[in-house]
Amino acid sequence: MxxxxxxxxxxxxxxxxxxxxxxxxxxxxxxxxxxxxxxxxxxxxxxxxxxxQSTEGQVVDLSHVFGTDIPTYLLDEKPKRETYVTVENDGFYIQRWTYTEHAGTHVDIPAHFVADGETVDNYPAELLIGPGIVIDISAKAAENADAALEVADIEAWEAANGEIPAGAIVFLYSAWDAKWDDAEAFRNADADGVQHYPGFSAEAATFLLENRDIRGIGVDTLSLDIGASTTFDVHVSILSAGKFGIEGVANLAAIKDHVPATIFVGVPRWEAGSGGPARLLALI
Ligand SMILES: [Zn+2]
Incomplete structure (x- = not known):
């Protein structure tokens, strides 16, 4: 148009x-x-x-605003935008954006790490809705930026809440989302450029894949693995299993005491996409 x-x-x-x-x-x-x-x-x-049909309950937006100053895993992934047409000149308003598929609140789909893996345009829609639960590791993340969500954290959550429901999307809450507006603090890179923020441990991802029925996992940081990871074990195991990851999740504090929440992973069907920016919503 x-x-x-x-x-x-x-x-x-x-x-x-x-x-x-x-x-x-x-x-x-x-x-x-x-x-x-x-x-x-x-x-x-x-x-x-x-x-x-109208929906009952409260909708919580788990997405950050997608902008040009957002923190990104690679520095050159910063989105760019320009005005394409305006109401004044053209009768309607459109911007033109340039960004990678892994900017902002976004989804990682198997093809991101698996050659010939499922791309987002073909990823089954029924897997993009499910019960979401939130495991809070914010206390240890405040002490140690390299803290990981471990199997013991899953066991502690289940002792208090019961077993993770079938088809779950398991979120890690580290309170890192509060730093979103300060890209440097969010990336938290050291002098050598190594980033430091929480993620899942390889053992926790394997435990979920082998012992629980999950659709995917999500984090409020820039990576499913801890920021300092060089081997990306969690990306490899989760995506190789055909599951998805969600990075840069916002507002998990608002749903962590209302679980399971119904999660809608509103990722567009980017053609041949390795994932992509998404509107992530929770119904509590
Ligand atoms: Zn990603």
């Missing part, structure tokens, strides 16, 4: 019919997304989708 012809049609229709009023109040009155997209769709003359 970027051609001058489309812009002209949109401008003329908006002039004739007025802009659909999508203020929050009207948006909710219309019945949320489906009705609103219907209003937008009517501008383009296509049928509105069926009205979605």
């Amino acid at each position: 970027c051609s001058p012809e489309v812009a002209k049609v949109v401008r003329e229709r908006i002039h004739k019919e007025g802009v659909p009023n999508l203020s929050r109040r009207n948006f909710l009155k219309l019945g949320g997304t489906a009705a609103a997209s219907g209003a937008v769709a009517s501008v383009f003359g296509v049928a509105a989708p069926a009205l979605a």
